[in-house]
Amino acid sequence: MALGKGLSAILDEVGQAYENETGGICAYSFGHVREIDVEDIAPNPYQPRKYFDEDALLELSESIKQHGLLQPIVVVDKGDDEYLLVAGERRLRAHELAELDTIKVIIADVDIDDAKLRELALIENIQRENLNSIELAHSYDELIKVYEITHDELSLVLHKSRSQITNTLRLLVLSDYVQKKLIQNDISQGHAKILVGFEEKEQKLFVDTIIGQKLSVREAERLARNSRNLNQKTVVS
Structure with a gap:
């Protein structure tokens, strides 16, 4: 289509x-x-x-x-x-x-x-950057499913980079708790992307730590990296 x-x-x-x-x-x-x-x-x-x-x-x-x-x-x-x-x-x-x-x-x-009407509503909001990150991710996902197109094809239509579309879509795998905090601007999209791949309980712990200690994205990345390294050592041992 x-x-x-x-x-x-x-x-x-x-x-x-x-x-x-x-x-x-x-x-x-x-x-x-x-x-x-x-x-x-x-x-x-x-x-x-x-x-x-x-x-x-x-x-x-x-x-x-x-x-x-x-x-x-x-x-x-x-x-x-x-x-x-x-x-x-x-x-x-x-x-x-x-x-x-x-x-x-x-x-x-x-x-x-x-x-x-659906197409116009989605693209009008995307082009004017009226959507938060989660709404944007759902919009990308709907366009891809409804029109059966690839990330590359969507990037051409919206004049967005493929990596931006893919990274935004990855936010949908995060827990509802993390998505809510992102919508409320308690954390940034940079913070949220770090949490992809962690279990739901770990995501909540990370989010609460990021908010409570007011961690920057770089500090949160370091925390996530240390946690992954610790988990790998635990598995090996």
């Missing part, structure tokens, strides 16, 4: 549409900008982003209340005054938090099926 064809063009046209809007032009080949009711917009069911920083959302909400929305969200018209969100869930949530009744949107003049 082809992946990525047309998506970068769609995102480019969204940006161009907004630039045209700010320049006073109100009609586009891609779509048009208007105000619609927030309650008429349904979220994208394929949104890969699961974690939204509440403090950052509150800041965005306050900014929107003071200065307005600088970049419209993107929706498709489903008919009967119902719209489906394509891009901009964080901005939509901020509007809801601000208790604003309407929001500025770009209505895309395109027919997007479920497959394209």
